[in-house]
Amino acid sequence: MITILTGGTGGAKFVQGVVAAVPPADVTVIVNTGDDLTWWGLHVSPDLDSVAYALAGLLCRERGWGVEGDTFECLARMQRLGAQSWFQLGDRDLATHLRRTQLLASGRTLTEATAEIARSLHISARILPMSNDRVETRIVTDTGELSFQEYFVRERYRVPVHGVHFSGAAGARPAPGVLDALRHTDAVLIAPSNPVTSIGPILAVPGIRAALCETHARVAAISPIVGGAAVSGPAVELMRMRGLTTSIAGVAEAYRDFLDVLIADQRDAATAPAVEQLGISVCLTNTMMDSDHAKLALAQATLEAVPQRRQRAKVNSAR
Amino acid sequence: MITILTGGTGGAKFVQGVVAAVPPADVTVIVNTGDDLTWWGLHVSPDLDSVAYALAGLLCRERGWGVEGDTFECLARMQRLGAQSWFQLGDRDLATHLRRTQLLASGRTLTEATAEIARSLHISARILPMSNDRVETRIVTDTGELSFQEYFVRERYRVPVHGVHFSGAAGARPAPGVLDALRHTDAVLIAPSNPVTSIGPILAVPGIRAALCETHARVAAISPIVGGAAVSGPAVELMRMRGLTTSIAGVAEAYRDFLDVLIADQRDAATAPAVEQLGISVCLTNTMMDSDHAKLALAQATLEAVPQRRQRAKVNSAR
Numbered sequence: 001m002i003t004i005l006t007g008g009t010g011g012a013k014f015v016q017g018v019v020a021a022v023p024p025a026d027v028t029v030i031v032n033t034g035d036d037l038t039w040w041g042l043h044v045s046p047d048l049d050s051v052a053y054a055l056a057g058l059l060c061r062e063r064g065w066g067v068e069g070d071t072f073e074c075l076a077r078m079q080r081l082g083a084q085s086w087f088q089l090g091d092r093d094l095a096t097h098l099r100r101t102q103l104l105a106s107g108r109t110l111t112e113a114t115a116e117i118a119r120s121l122h123i124s125a126r127i128l129p130m131s132n133d134r135v136e137t138r139i140v141t142d143t144g145e146l147s148f149q150e151y152f153v154r155e156r157y158r159v160p161v162h163g164v165h166f167s168g169a170a171g172a173r174p175a176p177g178v179l180d181a182l183r184h185t186d187a188v189l190i191a192p193s194n195p196v197t198s199i200g201p202i203l204a205v206p207g208i209r210a211a212l213c214e215t216h217a218r219v220a221a222i223s224p225i226v227g228g229a230a231v232s233g234p235a236v237e238l239m240r241m242r243g244l245t246t247s248i249a250g251v252a253e254a255y256r257d258f259l260d261v262l263i264a265d266q267r268d269a270a271t272a273p274a275v276e277q278l279g280i281s282v283c284l285t286n287t288m289m290d291s292d293h294a295k296l297a298l299a300q301a302t303l304e305a306v307p308q309r310r311q312r313a314k315v316n317s318a319r
Numbered sequence: 320m321i322t323i324l325t326g327g328t329g330g331a332k333f334v335q336g337v338v339a340a341v342p343p344a345d346v347t348v349i350v351n352t353g354d355d356l357t358w359w360g361l362h363v364s365p366d367l368d369s370v371a372y373a374l375a376g377l378l379c380r381e382r383g384w385g386v387e388g389d390t391f392e393c394l395a396r397m398q399r400l401g402a403q404s405w406f407q408l409g410d411r412d413l414a415t416h417l418r419r420t421q422l423l424a425s426g427r428t429l430t431e432a433t434a435e436i437a438r439s440l441h442i443s444a445r446i447l448p449m450s451n452d453r454v455e456t457r458i459v460t461d462t463g464e465l466s467f468q469e470y471f472v473r474e475r476y477r478v479p480v481h482g483v484h485f486s487g488a489a490g491a492r493p494a495p496g497v498l499d500a501l502r503h504t505d506a507v508l509i510a511p512s513n514p515v516t517s518i519g520p521i522l523a524v525p526g527i528r529a530a531l532c533e534t535h536a537r538v539a540a541i542s543p544i545v546g547g548a549a550v551s552g553p554a555v556e557l558m559r560m561r562g563l564t565t566s567i568a569g570v571a572e573a574y575r576d577f578l579d580v581l582i583a584d585q586r587d588a589a590t591a592p593a594v595e596q597l598g599i600s601v602c603l604t605n606t607m608m609d610s611d612h613a614k615l616a617l618a619q620a621t622l623e624a625v626p627q628r629r630q631r632a633k634v635n636s637a638r
Contacts, residue, residue: 041421071392077414081439083421091410095396102360102402120400 002303003185003217007032007198009064010224010231010289011191012050015125017295018189019055021303024124028181029055030208032193033110033129034137034166034201035148039087040078042097043104046149047198048114048129049096056121058092064232067092086154111175128181130202133172137201138165148197157234161241164196169204174211182211187306190221192231192287195254196238212258218306221255222263222298223248226287228271248282249274256280261305263287263298281305321622322504322536326351326517328383329543329550329608330510331369334444336614337508338374340622343443347500348374349527351512352429352448353456353485353520354467358406359397361416362423365468366517367433367448368415375440377411383551386411405473430494447500449521452491456520457484467516476553480560483515488523493530501530506625509540511550511606514573515557531577537625538579541617542567545584545606567601568593575599580624582606582617600624 002022004015006029015029032047046065053059053067060068070090079085089097096117103113109132118127139151140163151157182188193199203209212219225248230236236246244250248264252275255262261281264272265288272282283305289295321341323334325348334348351366365384372378372386379387389409398404408416415436422432428451437446458470459482470476501507512518522528531538544567549555555565563569567583571594574581580600583591584607591601602624608614 040417041424042417067396071390071410073390073410074393074414074417077386077411078418081414081418081436083414083418091390091392091413092396094410094413095393095400095402098359098361098393099397099400099402105360117400 001185003028003181004189006191007047007193011193012054013289014191016054017299020296021299027125042101055123131172135169136167166204185217188219192222192224194235218260220261220306223251226265227267247271320504322347322500323508325510326366326512330512331373332608333510335373336618339615340618346444361420374442450491454488455486485523504536507538511541511543513554539625541582542570546586566590
């Protein structure tokens with residue numbers, strides 16, 4: 001059994017690699033929902049959708065989000081009707097949000113709605129939201145707080161960030177199955193996602209970080225930092241704001257209380273000793289997922305790096 | 320000023336003819352909302368939309384509903400996700416329902432949401448829902464009650480009907496502007512809509528029928544029955560169930576307490592005396608709206624048939 005923690009587009013691509021390497025039914029994916037938003041009255045879960053689309057072979061390769069070959073007729077009409085349109089939903093993508101909203105309105109939990117959508121798309125891997133309670137990633141800027149999508153999509157992460165917090169996290173509970181999937185698994189893989197705003201919200205749900213520290217499975221993280229820069233998105237800026245080193249060492253710092261091995265790109269070899277100083281092994285490989293083959297190779301390299309069970313639980317549990 | 324009462328696809332086509340004949344800003348359209356439904360969690364108002372699309376030049380000519388050239392990508396995906404799909408929403412059409420639902424959720428009335436959508440589509444005629452209160456047309460069948468869309472679209476009106484009632488009508492109020500538009504107008508035109516399920520719900524809203532009886536404007540109705548049969552839909556079956564004659568005379572009977580003139584098709588000339596026996600004038604013309612020219616000609620013939628104001632209010636007000 002393999003458990004993956006993920007958020008964002010890099011994470012979805014990594015999940016594709018893992019299900020190419022091992023039977024999908026052996027994979028549980030725990031997904032960030034801190035980016036969720038109500039858009040046009042619909043419950044949109046960008047990270048859950050990216051994972052579902054990736055697993056169903058529907059994810060748009062070029063954009064990295066939404067459905068391959070999707071059209072935007074409804075969006076164009078919404079613009080004409082005076083609705084906001086900076087967050088783009090394709091016509092096929094829209095169905096997922098309509099269906100999720102409908103299932104939630106009928107009393108299903110987000111876990112149940114996610115499972116039903118995954119079943120309809122013939123996905124055998126298990127997709128779990130991190131929590132069924134609302135946790136909202138809030139970005140503190142000069143002009144006030146923004147939701148993650150306002151910051152990331154509307155402002156294209158060009159505004160200076162002074163802080164990030166996860167509204168609702170303190171009172172949130174891990175969704176059913178999440179803690180079990182961390183405790184009873186052969187390996188936990190942290191996808192190459194932004195440590196602050198993709199993995200951060202998951203770790204902010206009380207109980208999840210402790211389960212990572214206590215699990216007997218080995219924990220590997222794939223660095224989203226390659227050659228000292230983020231492959232995409234504002235990871236470097238947000239890590240700096242959080243006081244983390246802006247290198248693969250910073251990724252290791254973010255996870256140091258539970259991480260066993262960091263999978264980093266070969267071009268970051270020079271920084272490996274700084275990671276090893278934290279008591280974390282480094283596995284150097286090619287981490288750029290620019291083809292299906294590269295995704296599979298990264299997944300295989302990661303799985304090879306976490307063969308054994310931990311000798312003992314990590315001790316220095318934080319938060 | 321011209322006030323039209325309408326519902327259904329024939330009504331929308333007639334409205335197109337009227338705004339070709341007179342300045343659209345002089346036209347108020349009072350629309351049936353008894354067919355409204357919640358679909359995929361959205362507030363869908365089929366008759367309001369048909370009128371808006373007709374007035375914006377967007378109405379699909381072939382189908383008679385929805386948007387010309389619309390695509391159905393979202394619908395196809397909703398089917399795949401296990402949602403019901405017998406009521407079809409196109410991708411562009413969907414935007415109208417999303418926007419309306421969003422406006423209603425933000426506290427606007429249906430009147431306000433309708434006005435905002437109409438403004439966005441650059442419609443100069445005034446579109447008014449009959450009521451901002453929920454009135455639901457219920458169809459009594461062998462197997463229980465159906466909503467109008469379940470009866471009309473899902474069952475394709477092939478099930479025997481034992482009764483029709485308008486749930487919520489007794490407590491409903493006419494929407495703002497409706498009574499004024501009936502009282503302060505030069506003519507009231509009842510579109511060639513089903514008298515039972517398109518005009519019936521409007522007349523069931525307390526105050527509207529009385530306003531039609533009391534107005535000093537002349538009231539004309541265009542018969543949806545041509546050559547003794549309905550141009551489309553279940554008008555004949557529903558009129559028979561209601562105890563109305565299944566001819567142009569039955570249309571006159573449905574409106575006898577307020578109708579001044581019935582516009583009927585030339586091929587129904589033989590039935591004209593039966594209408595005139597009710598004290599209602601008959602104007603024979605071509606009522607088949609199979610081209611833009613025919614729509615305009617029907618509107619012109621109707622407007623010519625209602626030149627004068629009534630000498631006195633109709634007396635035998637019902638309900």
